[in-house]
Amino acid sequence: MPQPSIIWFDRIGIADVPAVGGKNASLGEMTVALSGAGIRVPAGFATTAAAYRAYLDANGLEPKISALLDAYHGQKATLQQTGQAIRALFLESEFPAGIADEIRAAYEELGRRTGSEAPATAVRSSATAEDLPDASFAGQQETFLNVRGPRALLDACRRCYASLFTDRAISYREAKGFDHMDVALSIGVQQMVRSDLAGSGVMFSIDTETGFPHAAVISAAWGLGETVVQGSVDPDKYIVFKPLLAVPGAEPIIEKERGGKAFKMVYAEGGSRRTRIVETKPAEREAFVLDDADILQLARWAVAIEAHYGRPMDMEWAKDGESGVLFIVQARPETVQAGASATAFRHYRLKGKGTPLATGAAVGSAIASGAACVIRSAADIAHFRDGAVLVTETTDPDWVPVMKRAAGIVTDHGGTTSHAAIVSRELGVPAIVGTGGASKLIGDGQDVTLCCAEGDVGTVYAGLIPFEQTEVDVGALPETGTDVMVNIANPAAAFQWWRLPARGVGLARMEFIINSLIKVHPMALVHPERASPEDQRQIRELTRGYAEPADYFVDTLARGIAKLASPWHPHPAIVRLSDFKTNEYAHLIGGSAFEPKEENPMLGFRGASRYYDDRYREGFALECRALKRVRETLGFANVIVMVPFCRTPAEADRVLAVMAENGLRRGEHGLQVYMMCEIPSNVVLAEQFAGRFDGFSIGSNDLTQLVLGVDRDSDLLAGLFDERDEAVTRMIAEAIGKAHGAGIKVGICGQAPSNYPDFAAFLVREGIDSISLNPDSFVHTVAEIARAEAGARSPAARTQAG
Structure with missing residues (x-):
C-alpha cells in the first residue's frame, strides 16, 4: 500500500518515525496519547518520507546528489561547495503537482480547524534519523516561523528539504555513519502559537549538567522561542523538584533566576520578512516570563511526558499571548545525561587560584585550560586554532566544526538550553554561557582556565591553573549501620553530588546562602534607610521585582535551602540557622550600619544570642519566614532546623520562643529542632x-x-x-x-x-x-x-x- 503524502498529527504515533521522522512522530504521539493528561500540542500535519522521495524522483535529484557527494569523498570539492551545490538543486526544483495540491488542501483544512483563513504556521524539519534515543543533534535542519499562505508554505517546505544538506547535517551523518540517501525528510506544518505576544522556551525533565533525575529545568524568554535555542538572549531559568509535584498544595520551585532578556523575536508585519528581532522593554527585562502557576504546569507536563516515553526528555514550549494557554511544540529524548552512569562520575578540582575574568552558566562539570581564541563572527571561524578555548558572542549550528576542536567554549549570551550549551554537552566540551561580555574582557591568545566544577556558575580564570580529575564510583560502596550524610554549603553545587548514597544533609549552612546568593545584611533589608546611599543603590538593584526588600531575602533563602535539600529527599536535611560573626556580617551589603566592632567575634555576638536580641530580632524573623516557606509552601518537610552556639538552657528557651512567634513551633507540622x-x-x-x-x-x-x-x-x-x-x-x-x-x-x-x-x-x-x-x-x-x-x-x- 503506497504511503500517503500528508498525515495529520492526530493520526501519527511514535511508531511512525520511518514515515515522518522523530520530531513529527513525537508531536503526533503527544497529540494522541497525552491530551488526556491535559498536554496541549498545536494542531498540524506532516509531509511524509514518501513525499520527499517523490520530490527527488520528479526532479531527478538522487543521481545528481550522489555525484556531488562522490566528488566530496574524492576530495574534489570542499564540504562547503558540496553542501551549497546540493541545496541549490532543491531550491531550483518544484513539487510534483499532486503533492503540492495536497499541501495546499491541508493548509486550508488547518485554517478551518483553527478558525483562520490564512493561519500562521511553524514549518519544521523532521529527518527520519534525528531525535532518536541514540542520535540527536541540535539545529541540523531549518525551521521557518510565521509562514502564511500556500505559496509561502510551499517555499518554506522546499527550503526545509534543502536544509537536509546543510554543511553541519552532512558532517553529522558522516560521523554517525548514516547513508545520506537513506535519510529522508518530513516537514511538520503546525499552527503558530502567539508566543510573540507572550513567551516561550525549552524544558528538560533532567538536570542537563549533572544528570540529577528529579529536576525539571525550564528556560524562558519573551517572544518566539528561536532566541532561546540560538542563545542570542539570556533567558530566565526555573528549576522544579519533580517528586513534590504530587504533594497537594506544594509549590516546589527550587530556583528562579531572572535573565537579561534584552531582545525578543516577534512577527514581522508586511514585507518578505516573517519575523524580526526587537529590544525588550525595561519592564519585560525586570519581570519573570512565567508566573509560578505556569512553571508548575510545565513541570507537571515534563513529568507526564517523561513517564510516557520512559526516558528523560528535551521539550520546547510556548505560551499564547492572546489566550494565555501553554503548549508543547516539540519533545525529543535527552541523549547526553540519560546515558550516563547513575553510580560513576568524574569530579574535577582546581589545585590553585586565579583572577576571575568572567562568570556565566556552567555547562558540564569539567575544567579546561588553554589559550583563548576570540572570534566574533562566523565569517572568521577559519581562524580558530585547534585546542584553544573558543570565546565568542554566541554560536549557531554553523560553528559546530570549530566547537568540536575546542578545549572549552565561552559565550557572551545564551542560557543552559542554548545551541552552544546543547552542542557542548553532546561533544563533551565544557562551556560557560551567558557571561555578558567575555569576548571583550578576554584577550585573544590569553591563557585562561575555564572551570565548571564549582556548581552551576562557571568561572573563567586568568592563567593556566593546575587541576585534578578524580573518577568516583559509588556503586561498590559498603553498607554502614551508621547514617552517613553530607555537608553541603553551596546550593549551586548540590546537584553535582546527587549520586552519593548519603542519608541526608547533615549540615547546610544558612550563612553561605546569605553570603553567596543574597549578599545583603538581613537588617538592611528590613531597614534599608539606615544603609549608606551606595548600599541602598545595590539593595534596590538586587531586590528589583519584589514588593518589599525583605521578600527578596525570604524567597532567595527558601529556594536555596530547598535546592540543598532536594538531592537526598526524603532523607533529612539539617539546616543551621545563621552563624555569622559580627565581622563577617559587617562585610555584607549594608552590614556596617548594624554590626558592632568586637575584639573577639568568635566568642561574641553570634549564633543563638542574636536571635532574640533587638539588634537582630527582625532579621531572624526573616530566617524563620524562609524556613516556614521551604517546609510548608515548597513542600520540603524533611528540613530540620538547627540552632548554633547556644550557651545555656535559658537561652535555648528564648530562641525556641522567638521561633514559635514566627511560625516555627517545635513539633508542629512535624518540625524537628x-x-x-x-x-x-x-x-x-x-x-x-x-x-x-x-x-x-x-x-x-x-x-x-x-x-x-x-x-x-x-x-x-x-x-x-x-x-x-x-x-x-x-x-x-x-x-x-x-x-x-x-x-x-x-x-x-x-x-x-x-x-x-x-x-x-x-x-x-x-x-x-x-x-x-x-x-x-x-x-x-x-x-x-x-x-x-x-x-x-x-x-x-x-x-x-x-
Missing part, C-alpha cells in the same frame, strides 16, 4: 538541653577550640588544634552517651571525620547515630566507617568490650 553541641556547657548540661531539642549535632571545630583554648583561626597555634586530643574525644564520648541516655539522636558535622579516618572509627565505637562528611571525602570515609563497624563486631572487640 536540633542543637549544635559545640560548647563545653552543651556537654556538661546535655541532659537539660536534650529536653528542649530533638537531636544534637557535634561541631568538632568549635568544641575543640573551646575545650583546648585554641583559636581555630590562629596560624601560630595550628599545631595545637587537634580534634583527636584526649580532652576533646572525652567530651564527644560524653555527649554521645548523654544524648542516647536522654533518648535523642546525636551526629557530628565537623571537619574531623573527613580529615581523619581514625577519628571516624572512634565515633563508630562510641555509637554515634550519624556522621556528616564533605562530599569529596565521602567515598573514602564510608569505607573507613564500614571497616570500623566490622572491627567493632569482631570477636576480639566483643571480648575486649566484655
Whole structure:
C-alpha cells in the first residue's frame, strides 16, 4: 500500500518515525496519547518520507546528489561547495503537482480547524534519523516561523528539504555513519502559537549538567522561542523538584533566576520578512516570563511526558499571548545525561587560584585550560586554532566544526538550553554561557582556565591553573549501620553530588546562602534607610521585582535551602540557622550600619544570642519566614532546623520562643529542632538541653577550640588544634552517651571525620547515630566507617568490650 503524502498529527504515533521522522512522530504521539493528561500540542500535519522521495524522483535529484557527494569523498570539492551545490538543486526544483495540491488542501483544512483563513504556521524539519534515543543533534535542519499562505508554505517546505544538506547535517551523518540517501525528510506544518505576544522556551525533565533525575529545568524568554535555542538572549531559568509535584498544595520551585532578556523575536508585519528581532522593554527585562502557576504546569507536563516515553526528555514550549494557554511544540529524548552512569562520575578540582575574568552558566562539570581564541563572527571561524578555548558572542549550528576542536567554549549570551550549551554537552566540551561580555574582557591568545566544577556558575580564570580529575564510583560502596550524610554549603553545587548514597544533609549552612546568593545584611533589608546611599543603590538593584526588600531575602533563602535539600529527599536535611560573626556580617551589603566592632567575634555576638536580641530580632524573623516557606509552601518537610552556639538552657528557651512567634513551633507540622553541641556547657548540661531539642549535632571545630583554648583561626597555634586530643574525644564520648541516655539522636558535622579516618572509627565505637562528611571525602570515609563497624563486631572487640 503506497504511503500517503500528508498525515495529520492526530493520526501519527511514535511508531511512525520511518514515515515522518522523530520530531513529527513525537508531536503526533503527544497529540494522541497525552491530551488526556491535559498536554496541549498545536494542531498540524506532516509531509511524509514518501513525499520527499517523490520530490527527488520528479526532479531527478538522487543521481545528481550522489555525484556531488562522490566528488566530496574524492576530495574534489570542499564540504562547503558540496553542501551549497546540493541545496541549490532543491531550491531550483518544484513539487510534483499532486503533492503540492495536497499541501495546499491541508493548509486550508488547518485554517478551518483553527478558525483562520490564512493561519500562521511553524514549518519544521523532521529527518527520519534525528531525535532518536541514540542520535540527536541540535539545529541540523531549518525551521521557518510565521509562514502564511500556500505559496509561502510551499517555499518554506522546499527550503526545509534543502536544509537536509546543510554543511553541519552532512558532517553529522558522516560521523554517525548514516547513508545520506537513506535519510529522508518530513516537514511538520503546525499552527503558530502567539508566543510573540507572550513567551516561550525549552524544558528538560533532567538536570542537563549533572544528570540529577528529579529536576525539571525550564528556560524562558519573551517572544518566539528561536532566541532561546540560538542563545542570542539570556533567558530566565526555573528549576522544579519533580517528586513534590504530587504533594497537594506544594509549590516546589527550587530556583528562579531572572535573565537579561534584552531582545525578543516577534512577527514581522508586511514585507518578505516573517519575523524580526526587537529590544525588550525595561519592564519585560525586570519581570519573570512565567508566573509560578505556569512553571508548575510545565513541570507537571515534563513529568507526564517523561513517564510516557520512559526516558528523560528535551521539550520546547510556548505560551499564547492572546489566550494565555501553554503548549508543547516539540519533545525529543535527552541523549547526553540519560546515558550516563547513575553510580560513576568524574569530579574535577582546581589545585590553585586565579583572577576571575568572567562568570556565566556552567555547562558540564569539567575544567579546561588553554589559550583563548576570540572570534566574533562566523565569517572568521577559519581562524580558530585547534585546542584553544573558543570565546565568542554566541554560536549557531554553523560553528559546530570549530566547537568540536575546542578545549572549552565561552559565550557572551545564551542560557543552559542554548545551541552552544546543547552542542557542548553532546561533544563533551565544557562551556560557560551567558557571561555578558567575555569576548571583550578576554584577550585573544590569553591563557585562561575555564572551570565548571564549582556548581552551576562557571568561572573563567586568568592563567593556566593546575587541576585534578578524580573518577568516583559509588556503586561498590559498603553498607554502614551508621547514617552517613553530607555537608553541603553551596546550593549551586548540590546537584553535582546527587549520586552519593548519603542519608541526608547533615549540615547546610544558612550563612553561605546569605553570603553567596543574597549578599545583603538581613537588617538592611528590613531597614534599608539606615544603609549608606551606595548600599541602598545595590539593595534596590538586587531586590528589583519584589514588593518589599525583605521578600527578596525570604524567597532567595527558601529556594536555596530547598535546592540543598532536594538531592537526598526524603532523607533529612539539617539546616543551621545563621552563624555569622559580627565581622563577617559587617562585610555584607549594608552590614556596617548594624554590626558592632568586637575584639573577639568568635566568642561574641553570634549564633543563638542574636536571635532574640533587638539588634537582630527582625532579621531572624526573616530566617524563620524562609524556613516556614521551604517546609510548608515548597513542600520540603524533611528540613530540620538547627540552632548554633547556644550557651545555656535559658537561652535555648528564648530562641525556641522567638521561633514559635514566627511560625516555627517545635513539633508542629512535624518540625524537628536540633542543637549544635559545640560548647563545653552543651556537654556538661546535655541532659537539660536534650529536653528542649530533638537531636544534637557535634561541631568538632568549635568544641575543640573551646575545650583546648585554641583559636581555630590562629596560624601560630595550628599545631595545637587537634580534634583527636584526649580532652576533646572525652567530651564527644560524653555527649554521645548523654544524648542516647536522654533518648535523642546525636551526629557530628565537623571537619574531623573527613580529615581523619581514625577519628571516624572512634565515633563508630562510641555509637554515634550519624556522621556528616564533605562530599569529596565521602567515598573514602564510608569505607573507613564500614571497616570500623566490622572491627567493632569482631570477636576480639566483643571480648575486649566484655
